[in-house]
Amino acid sequence: MGKYIKTSITREIAVNSEVVEWNYWDNEHVRSIHEGYDDIHILLANSDTTMQLLKLKIPLLGFKINTLTFQHRPKKNIILVFTTLWGALQKTLITIVPVSKNKTKIKIDYEFELPFYFSPFSKIIVSLVKKWNQKTWEEDLPLKFRRNDAMKNNFIDFAGIKKIKSSEINYSCKLPIPKAKDTYLDKHKFKYIK
Amino acid sequence: MNNKFFIANEAQLDLKNKYKVGNNEIGFFFENNKLKAFSSYCPHFGGPLEFVDNKEFHCHWHGYKFSNKGECTSHKIKLNVVFFKVTIEEGRVYVWENT
Numbered sequence: 081m082g083k084y085i086k087t088s089i090t091r092e093i094a095v096n097s098e099v100v101e102w103n104y105w106d107n108e109h110v111r112s113i114h115e116g117y118d119d120i121h122i123l124l125a126n127s128d129t130t131m132q133l134l135k136l137k138i139p140l141l142g143f144k145i146n147t148l149t150f151q152h153r154p155k156k157n158i159i160l161v162f163t164t165l166w167g168a169l170q171k172t173l174i175t176i177v178p179v180s181k182n183k184t185k186i187k188i189d190y191e192f193e194l195p196f197y198f199s200p201f202s203k204i205i206v207s208l209v210k211k212w213n214q215k216t217w218e219e220d221l222p223l224k225f226r227r228n229d230a231m232k233n234n235f236i237d238f239a240g241i242k243k244i245k246s247s248e249i250n251y252s253c254k255l256p257i258p259k260a261k262d263t264y265l266d267k268h269k270f271k272y273i274k
Numbered sequence: 275m276n277n278k279f280f281i282a283n284e285a286q287l288d289l290k291n292k293y294k295v296g297n298n299e300i301g302f303f304f305e306n307n308k309l310k311a312f313s314s315y316c317p318h319f320g321g322p323l324e325f326v327d328n329k330e331f332h333c334h335w336h337g338y339k340f341s342n343k344g345e346c347t348s349h350k351i352k353l354n355v356v357f358f359k360v361t362i363e364e365g366r367v368y369v370w371e372n373t
Contacts, residue, residue: 106319108336223321223335230320233297240317240356244279244296244371260349 083199086191087206089213093186093221095228097157097178100186101253103224104159104174105151107132108257108265114219116212118144121268125256128153133268136165153255167195168205182228188213277371281311284365292322300358300369301325305342311369312344313356323355331355 093100103109107130110120119135132149149163159174170192177185190209194202231251235241237258259265279295281287281302292314293300301314303325312331316323321335330347331340339348344355359370 112334112337226322227320230315233315235315235320237319238317238351238353240320241298241313241315242356244277244298244358244369260351260353262350 082196083194083202084192085194085202085206086189087209088190089188089210091186091188091217092179092183093224094183095224096182096231096251097176097184098251098253099224099228099231100176100184101157101159102227102257103220105130105153105253105255105257108259108263109223110134113223114216116215120265121271122265123148123268123270124272127255130256131272133270166198168198169193278361278368279371281367281369284362284367287367289325295369302360302367303328303342309360309362309367311358311360313358315356317353317355 107120107122110117116137116139117134118137121133122130123133124131130151132151134147134149135144136147137144145165147163147165149161152160154160157176157178159172159176161170161172161174163170163172170190172191173189175187175189177187179185192202192205194205198205230241233241234243281293281295281300287302287309289302289304291301293302299314300311301323302309302311304310312323312325314323315321316331316333316335316338318333318336318338321333321338323331323333323340325342326332329342331342331344332338337348338346338353340353340355341347344357346353361368361370
């Protein structure tokens with residue numbers, strides 16, 4: 081008999097909600113910013129969904145494992161993530177709440193359906209999830225603060241800031257996040273091409 | 275319209291530093307003994323652009339690289355580092371707004 085467990089994490093950050101949302105959908109930074117991930121490939125991406133193949137580094141055990149992740153935006157500021165790992169099913173609901181122009185709250189609700197062999201370790205799993213979340217949160221902080229600073233300073237993706245004095249623009253996170261055509265993200269043989 | 279911005283005295287200019295000027299952040303490097311100024315916001319998504327090994331620009335966020343002329347060398351894409359004109363007047367370093 082399996083076991084169902086859930087846990088939630090709430091965070092607050094002094095950046096615009098569009099930057100928070102961008103960070104969740106910008107897959108290209110995962111490999112270079114997050115220590116826990118060895119590789120990532122985008123198998124499918126459209127205006128509200130991505131299917132990612134992630135290669136995770138398993139702490140202490142020293143090996144890597146593939147996991148498929150389905151990420152969906154049912155509506156603005158809501159992200160739904162489904163993934164499986166070693167027979168465990170994980171659902172994550174991320175709710176992004178704009179508090180002000182430069183403040184955002186984030187609620188992350190994790191749910192797990194564990195197979196019987198993981199059931200005795202449910203408390204350890206919750207603890208590991210919180211540690212993993214804390215680590216990735218801290219790794220992302222400099223990126224989010226700088227991105228927020230860039231957007232406030234009239235940064236335009238794939239162009240930069242060409243002026244020294246310029247007025248602020250309103251940035252909106254549009255999916256899929258644009259990327260160069262030859263990026264490693266798109267090179268997996270399972271990639272879906274229309 | 276005055277569109278030049280004082281950065282530092284020439285003797286105090288620190289190439290490891292980035293200078294916040296107006297809405298931008300400016301870095302400096304030498305090419306053939308000539309001082310060059312660039313926006314340190316990577317033109318891809320705004321990551322921290324560094325001039326490394328005295329030859330090229332790197333951004334560690336997404337692994338983008340650019341030649342010392344500012345052209346993207348890591349990806350097949352037309353994407354360029356933003357440069358600014360630099361002048362040194364009576365030992366004072368200025369950058370100029372692109373017009």
